[in-house]
Amino acid sequence: MKIQIKRKGINTIEIPLNAGIYANKVMAEQLLSFSFQTSKLLDLVVGDTLLYKGEEYMLNNTPSIRKTSRFSFEYDFAFEGPRHLLSKLFITHLGARKFSFSGTAQEWLNFIVDCVNSKSSGWTVGQFEDMGRVTIEFDSTYILDALTMVAEAMKGEWGVKGKVISLKKTVGTARALTFKYGKGEGLYSLTRKIIDDKKIVTRAYARGGSNNLPAGMRDYFTIDGYVEKNVSIYGLTEGEFIDEEIYPKRTGT
Structure with missing residues (x-):
């Protein structure tokens, strides 16, 4: 059985689904990962997608390729479910990455969904229950971690x-096992883990040190704006550059 890979909505290659490892855990990863050998190099790039169980999965990290012989290549890569987008975007409030917020489950969901939709689109509030009110402080925290x-x-x-x-x-029963689709084998548990590559940051913020802070600024020197590169190729992934040597310098005699 093959599964279709797409790039910006256009069909590219097909890969064997029976080489896929599927994991969907409560408050954790949602992956369709692959490990197999092929006789040729595959046309796979970050940003490619596939449709599985009615949801779109995306290749967010560069595939690992190992040449095992003259005409044999071993591939390891993982397509991640929609929730993994939340691990690429900072939670912000009025443009600030350092802030505190207080709310009920409904208020938190409204706030988080609004934040995601300011950088992506199509996210909505699902089910919620009354679990009281909590206040949490964030400082350059990714949305998935905040959630x-x-x-x-x-x-x-x-x-x-x-x-x-x-x-x-x-919200569900935690799954302790990861399953593989094997030809004629049904499902069975595996112990192999997928190692994530570093994130390809396409929007970088910067912050400096704690010296000579101007009035109204606390903890560290905040640098306005950000630098973007290759968003159209890899999608939006936010990151932060920290340099303690960047702070207001006094000049004069």
Whole structure:
């Protein structure tokens, strides 16, 4: 069985689904990862997508390729589900990455969905339950980490189905096993883990040190704006550059 790979909506290559390892865990990874050998190099680039179980998965990291013989290549790569976009974007409030917010589950979901949609599109609020009100402070925190912090503070769980985010006491049963589709073998547990590459940052923010801070600025020197590169190729992935030597310098005698 083959599964179709697309690039910007256009069909490219097909890869063997029976070489795929599927993992979908509560408040954790959602992956369709592959490890197999082929006689030729594959046309795979970051940003490629596939459709699986009604959801779009994206290749967010460069495939690992090892040449095992003159005409044999071993590939390792993973397509990630929609929730992994949230691990690439900072949670922000009025443009600030350092802030605190207080809310109920519904208020947190509204806030988080608004934040995601300011950088992406199509995200909506799912189910939620009354679990009280919590206040959390963030400092250059990715949205997925922020969602986990909120869920843990409320002693609940978050869930993402497609682009719908829910926050409840329980969203599902945690799966301890990862499964592989094997020809004629059904499903069986595996111990192999996928190692993620470093993120390809396409929007970089910067912040400096803590010396000579102007009035109204606390903790560290905030540098306005950001630098973008290759967003059209790799999609939006935010990151932060920190240099303690950047701070307001006094001049004069």
